[in-house]
Amino acid sequence: MLPNSTARLRFREMTLADLDLMSSLLGDPDVMTYYPAPKSQDESAAWIKWNQNNYARHGYGLWIVETRDGEFVGDCGLTWQHVNGRAELEVGYHVRRDVQGRGYASEAALASRDFARDVLGVPLLVAIIHPGNVASRRVAERMGMQQLEDDMGGSMVRTVMGIELR
Secondary structure (H helix, E strand, O other): OOOOOOOOEEEEOOOHHHHHHHHHHHOOOOOOOOOOOOOOHHHHHHHHHHHHHHHHHHOOOEEEEEEOOOOEEEEEEEEEEEEOOEEEEEEEEEEOHHHOOOOHHHHHHHHHHHHHHHHHOOOEEEEEEOOOOHHHHHHHHHOOOEEEEEEOOOOOOEEEEEEEOO
16 A cells, blocks of 8 residues: 655655665764664664565555655655554654755655545544754644644653644
8 A cells, every 4th residue: 555646756665675775865864863873774674674564564654755757755654653652653754865845755744644544544643753853843734733742752752743634
């Protein structure tokens, strides 16, 4: 299952053949500014395997996002995350640094939101965002999300944005 293509973007499942692309994306210190550290190649391979497990278990996960011409943009999609001790479906996104600011994250996230609403029928979709990540918060707001709460789990406080889909 995949979100519908958009005016500029298409989605596909990740495979281990995407390791170099994903290592470049997740290993970029600028892209991973709000993570504890950029990911190594082994950690990027584990990221791909985690998403493949999500596809098998749920039918969705984070997908590779490409332009309609096949240029790699990043990843975006839906994963289950823990928020203050409960499971919530999150939309997540990473976009290559050199193509940020073109609206790709918003376009992909909106398609993922629509997939969660129209195909999965979930009542609530969240985005878990580092409080300093203003660009990611703007993407969440473009999806119609508002701040719901702070997540107190883990090593830092995270902002939980959300939208009711029903």
